[in-house]
Amino acid sequence: MTLLTSGFLWFLLLIPIVILMYILKQKYNEQQVSSIYLWNAVLKDMEVNTPWQKLKKNLLLLLQLITIIFLVFALANPYINFKGIAANNYIIVIDNSGSMSALYNENTRFEEAKNKAINLVKTAPKKSKFSIISMEEEAKILLTNSSDISEIINSIKSLKTRNSSADINESLSLVKSIGKQYDSYKAIFFSDSSVELSDINGEFVSLALEKDNVSVDYIAATLAENEGKVLVKVTNRSNSDVTRELAIYDINDTLLNVKDMNIKAGETKTEIFQMVLNNTKAIYAEISEKDGLIEDNRRYYVINQPKTKKALLVTNKNLFIEKSLSSVNNLELFKTTDINSVDDNYDLYIFDGMIPEKMPHKGSIFVINPEGNSEFYAVRGNLSGGVAEIEENNVTKYMEKADFSISEIKDIEFPYWGKSIIKVNDSSVAFVGEYKGRNIGVLAFDLHNSNFPLIAEFPIFINNITNYFLGASFSDRISYFCGEKVKINAIEQVKDMYIIKPNNEKEGLDLEYPIKDFDDTAKPGVYKLIQNIESENIENLFSVNFPAEKESNINKELVSQENKAQNYEDIRRLAFSIQPYLILLALMILLGEWWVYLRS
Structure with missing residues (x-):
């Protein structure tokens, strides 16, 4: 049995008050009477009400106490669980957005989230069922309604950070959609961003800790013959002033220029570099010092595309x-x-x-x-x-x-x-x-x-x-954020087409129309699109960068929270309420007490 509104149990404090009324002596005023016929009855009454004497058996007192107990428990709305209100159906949501790559003590927030999720699976009651959702640029369901412990743990371990921004609202919609198939469930969100649980029966486990961070937010280059200007914006997202070394490299990791920057806490600073770029196709700006989030310390820019x-x-x-x-x-x-x-x-x-x-x-x-x-x-x-x-x-x-x-x-x-x-x-x-x-x-x-x-x-x-x-010659843009899809426009006579990723992996593209968007953009860097036309290879570059504007503000701390959203409709549907029966019994006892009082 479970109490839906247990706060009403405080009314049980009425019981000692009623008992106290029975054991306290009533005080009488002296009064002259014309007869002593009733003295014996008065003496007996005074003996009953002697203060702090041993409480004697009293049927009226017993009936009143039982009535109070029944009424208080009726207010607490007790119900008997037939189908299992206690959630053995779990929906685990793990945030694998860019900010989860930030440090969490000796680990990253993402690895800490996976460890906590795996520990939850291992300690859950037997035969519990789990669904796994990843919170990224597009929330994805990785596993549904599984009770296979090894399968669940392997699904969690297979998750990787996407370095993208996360769509929290889409994750909440998926949780509600999955939750509809269960009589009861509990959703657990592992994230460093605030989650509004509202009508979701669940828990938010915070992975947010205050960490110093300096991010490279923007880079652009302009050319006049071989002379180039490179503009870089850097933001200090820490609580204290910092000094950082900002360097510019070409695509072959050759150092082109370097400057020291003094940046106040919370300040965004713009630096302009003058340099010779010659035939440089792409560059990147980098802050060499490590901080709470390394992924936003570098930003790429493509400065030379073949089509004019x-x-x-x-x-x-x-x-x-x-x-x-x-x-x-x-x-x-x-x-x-x-x-x-x-x-x-x-x-x-x-x-x-x-x-x-x-x-x-x-x-x-x-x-x-x-x-x-x-x-x-x-x-x-x-x-x-x-x-x-x-x-x-x-x-x-x-x-x-x-x-x-x-x-x-x-x-x-x-x-x-x-x-x-x-x-x-x-x-x-x-x-x-x-x-x-x-x-x-x-x-x-x-x-x-x-x-x-x-x-x-x-x-x-x-x-x-x-x-x-x-726009750009091969796509709508030549600059993307991690997790974004790249729309590919193939040349009409193309025979073969593939993309070379920043780690030099090669991924072929299907030429069947319409050409599928390229979506493996989790790693920041410069990507090469190669289109083969007979004996000629046409190369186009595009950059993919960490979404610093949305994911680099890691200098915050959030408190974990739990929300119980089980409502009265769910209770009526899943359990048997004994509230009306308790009220009926209380009324019957009150009638019995009235009858006993009349007889005495």
């Missing part, structure tokens, strides 16, 4: 945008001041302060400081500016801390398909979007009326937005 795109810049004079675009990899930049000389031979059109009467029929379009209306937007006038507010978008990645002002903006009526990327005073001043298969973007202010080009995030913005407009 063409862009036309139509402007009277804008050195900011011209200089930034001239250093973009694999972009051949053409310039003109004649708005009427625009044709359809370019991959990207940039209109600065002017637009043609008729827009090009193909290619991406980026309008800066628009004058007049077009099919993509409408200009309603000018507004006073203010401080810019960056909105979350792929185009504004790594720009969260950008701080700049604009003196004057255009009041633009944006299309329904446009996504705002920059706001001023709650008014959107920049948007990007796809319209009829083309990428379109508008920056509704003059760069000369802003300090935007003067801040460190401006080169990042130009790099992001050109990647958005132009």
Whole structure:
């Protein structure tokens, strides 16, 4: 038998109070009477109520105590378990995201989670059934409803970290889905991220410990002939100031440059390197000192792809945008001041302060400081500016801390398909979007009326937005995070195609259309896509990096918690409640007590 609301048992303290009422002597006032006929009855009554004397047998007292006991236990809602409310069905959820590679005492958090899960399996009651879920970029069910101890333990041991971000909500949905097949269950989450159990009957086992960590969050390179600039962003996620050595290497691990960085606690710092890159295809930035999470100490960047795109810049004079675009990899930049000389031979059109009467029929379009209306937007006038507010978008990645002002903006009526990327005073001043298969973007202010080009995030913005407009030759992108799928666009005449991973493993790709996305991106590094066309091999590179923005904040500590979500509906369905019978018995005893009282 189990009590559903055991807190009502505190009312059993009424029992000693009732007993005390029976053993305490009642106090009488002296009173003159006309007769002593009743003295004998009074004497007997005083003897019964002598304080602290041995409690005599009293049927009324016994009936009252039994009534209290029955009523209190009725309030506690007891039920008899016929089908097993105690959970022998376990759902184990193990977080194998990037942050779980962080240190946990002498082990990693991930290895500690697996050890705890295996210990749970070994100590669980016999014939317990287990389901195993991995919490990664896409939660996966590894095992369901198994009572084979060796199979369960092998399933846990086979798990590996994915270095990706985790989808907690998807894991919760899977737990609820699996839990529906059981009368009762218990889910155990092993993670270093907070899990909201709410209506799940389960337990959160925290693997989070405060650890110092410095992460390389971003790297980009621009080329002008053989001279290169490399921009790197580093964040100190520790509670104290640190000094770190930041080095730049090429794809062959040759040291290109190195600097010492002094970074305050919680600070994000940008460093720019000048160096000769020659024919370097890819580089990486690395912090050599070990800390709580080693995986985010290195970041890769592909700087040389074989296919060149063409862009036309139509402007009277804008050195900011011209200089930034001239250093973009694999972009051949053409310039003109004649708005009427625009044709359809370019991959990207940039209109600065002017637009043609008729827009090009193909290619991406980026309008800066628009004058007049077009099919993509409408200009309603000018507004006073203010401080810019960056909105979350792929185009504004790594720009969260950008701080700049604009003196004057255009009041633009944006299309329904446009996504705002920059706001001023709650008014959107920049948007990007796809319209009829083309990428379109508008920056509704003059760069000369802003300090935007003067801040460190401006080169990042130009790099992001050109990647958005132009994409890559073999795929939509050339930069990915661990765990993300890579969409492969095969060349029409390709005979054979494969990928060489950072550890030099070779994985062949099926050429049957549609080509399956490449998803083995757990290891950070530079990947090579090789496409064979008769006797020629075409090589394309793409980088895969640790998701530092989501997984590097390991300097926190969480408390484990347990949640019991067994509800009244489950109890009625699985067990037999004796509450109404206790109430009925209590009423019968009260009637009996009344009858005894009348007779005495």
